[in-house]
Amino acid sequence: MGDRTVSTSTIKVVSRKSLCCFFAMTTLLFVLSWLFILRSTSSTHQNPTLFSSFSDSDSDQVRDKTVEPSFSNRAILVDNEKEDEKQLQEPKEEKGVNCMARDKTLLKVFMHDLPSEFHFGLLDWKPEGNSVWPDIRTKIPSYPGGLNLQHSIEYWLTLDLLASELPEGSSARSVIRVRNSSESDVIFVPFFSSLSYNRCSRTSPHEKKSKNKVLQDKLVKYLTAQGEWKRSGGRDHVILAHHPNSMSDARMKLWPATFILSDFGRYPPNIANVEKDVIAPYKHVVAPYVNDQSTFDSRPLLLYFQGAIHRKDGGHVRQELFNLLKHEKDVHFSFGSVKKGGVKKATEGMRSSKFCLNIAGDTPSSNRLFDAITSHCVPVIISDEIELPYEDVLDYSQFCIFVRTKDALKKKFLINFIRSIDKDEWTRMWNMLKEVQSFFEFQFPSREGDAVQMIWQAVARKVPFMKLKTNRSRRFFRSLYGTKFL
Numbered sequence: 001m002g003d004r005t006v007s008t009s010t011i012k013v014v015s016r017k018s019l020c021c022f023f024a025m026t027t028l029l030f031v032l033s034w035l036f037i038l039r040s041t042s043s044t045h046q047n048p049t050l051f052s053s054f055s056d057s058d059s060d061q062v063r064d065k066t067v068e069p070s071f072s073n074r075a076i077l078v079d080n081e082k083e084d085e086k087q088l089q090e091p092k093e094e095k096g097v098n099c100m101a102r103d104k105t106l107l108k109v110f111m112h113d114l115p116s117e118f119h120f121g122l123l124d125w126k127p128e129g130n131s132v133w134p135d136i137r138t139k140i141p142s143y144p145g146g147l148n149l150q151h152s153i154e155y156w157l158t159l160d161l162l163a164s165e166l167p168e169g170s171s172a173r174s175v176i177r178v179r180n181s182s183e184s185d186v187i188f189v190p191f192f193s194s195l196s197y198n199r200c201s202r203t204s205p206h207e208k209k210s211k212n213k214v215l216q217d218k219l220v221k222y223l224t225a226q227g228e229w230k231r232s233g234g235r236d237h238v239i240l241a242h243h244p245n246s247m248s249d250a251r252m253k254l255w256p257a258t259f260i261l262s263d264f265g266r267y268p269p270n271i272a273n274v275e276k277d278v279i280a281p282y283k284h285v286v287a288p289y290v291n292d293q294s295t296f297d298s299r300p301l302l303l304y305f306q307g308a309i310h311r312k313d314g315g316h317v318r319q320e321l322f323n324l325l326k327h328e329k330d331v332h333f334s335f336g337s338v339k340k341g342g343v344k345k346a347t348e349g350m351r352s353s354k355f356c357l358n359i360a361g362d363t364p365s366s367n368r369l370f371d372a373i374t375s376h377c378v379p380v381i382i383s384d385e386i387e388l389p390y391e392d393v394l395d396y397s398q399f400c401i402f403v404r405t406k407d408a409l410k411k412k413f414l415i416n417f418i419r420s421i422d423k424d425e426w427t428r429m430w431n432m433l434k435e436v437q438s439f440f441e442f443q444f445p446s447r448e449g450d451a452v453q454m455i456w457q458a459v460a461r462k463v464p465f466m467k468l469k470t471n472r473s474r475r476f477f478r479s480l481y482g483t484k485f486l
Contacts, residue, residue, distance in 0.1 A: 106175060107175045107185050110228070112222075118219065153442070156451070172448035189219070191219055216247060220250050235473065258462055263365040264387060275465065285343055305321075305357035309322050377433075380401045389458070
């Protein structure tokens with residue numbers, strides 16, 4: 001009995017030791033595995049992505065010397081989260097290359113062959129033969145100057161589409177015209193609506209309607225009768241209405257289309273909104289500042305504004321700011337226009353100033369912002385409802401100052417805030433302005449990263465939304481084109 005008792009107790013002791021050893025080994029393996037995982041995770045995050053210094057929470061990162069922000073005009077374009085994750089998995093590429101530079105897919109565009117009265121005929125161009133388009137290889141109709149130029153987006157995009165068919169066209173293009181609408185991503189409507197408003201809005205004594213209104217009526221009848229419109233309900237159409245007063249009648253009937261606009265100031269949100277439509281820049285009126293070697297100290301004026309002071313709607317703030325700033329010694333705030341050398345004065349003034357005011361006028365946006373950018377004068381934007389071009393990929397806070405209207409109207413707030421921005425911060429933003437300038441340049445032929453291609457890329461980013469809305473609209477309309485319900 002004694003021997004059995006000893007044996008049994010010995011077995012129990014051995015079993016306990018085995019269990020303790022097993023538990024200890026399991027715990028050790030568990031701890032080691034977690035240490036391995038944590039080490040792997042930390043090593044992944046030691047290399048921030050190319051665009052990390054331009055994130056929403058960038059105030060500390062921009063000043064962190066270990067994260068050097070690249071001033072390449074490609075690098076400031078902000079990728080989305082999926083692109084960031086993809087970048088971690090892919091082999092390293094040359095710095096400055098972003099998602100748009102990597103994506104060489106051309107936007108396929110079908111363009112309606114509208115009669116010339118809707119486009120180049122408004123420039124006094126006369127068609128020859130059966131073609132409604134000028135031969136851009138021989139002569140390009142010129143666009144009127146002055147303030148007409150600021151809304152000339154329709155002209156540059158149409159020229160770019162026509163050039164996309166030429167065999168000697170640029171390999172850097174973003175768009176190509178296709179002749180079969182079923183092969184296209186979008187349907188382009190080449191109506192020079194801003195030019196029509198500027199040139200044809202007045203009614204002569206023998207007319208009941210202005211030519212501008214007549215053209216809008218004709219356009220609505222033409223488009224809604226086309227198979228392309230009926231197929232999608234217009235949801236894949238792109239219509240130009242950059243001047244806030246253009247398309248004032250037709251917009252209420254063609255609203256399913258994607259509008260290219262300067263802002264949403266004259267539109268109800270059910271007709272135009274940031275989800276559906278594209279905001280395009282104005283074409284700047286002042287000349288680009290080439291070979292700008294200026295410095296913080298060589299620009300004597302702190303703050304510059306020249307333009308109409310008495311405005312309607314949200315523009316009332318201009319008068320109030322004038323009263324607050326008119327006695328500041330290093331501030332230029334005066335009335336000005338394009339007449340009597342106004343453009344030359346504005347060019348000289350902006351190039352001599354560190355900061356340029358961009359204040360809401362009759363609508364939230366104005367050409368002044370883009371004049372400031374091309375003059376490398378850091379924009380100070382006081383317009384709470386402003387919408388900005390390509391803001392889904394471009395971080396304006398890197399080269400613009402934003403001030404809420406209610407704060408700007410507080411006594412001494414604006415001037416003290418601007419004075420608090422030191423030389424280093426201003427120089428950083430000035431350098432960024434020189435890099436982003438090309439995004440706002442309209443030219444023919446277009447070049448990689450200019451305003452024409454940036455607008456086409458913005459349209460391309462709307463294509464999935466167009467397809468979604470089109471497909472959803474077809475759920476209960478299977479009788480379209482005579483197809484019977486099952």
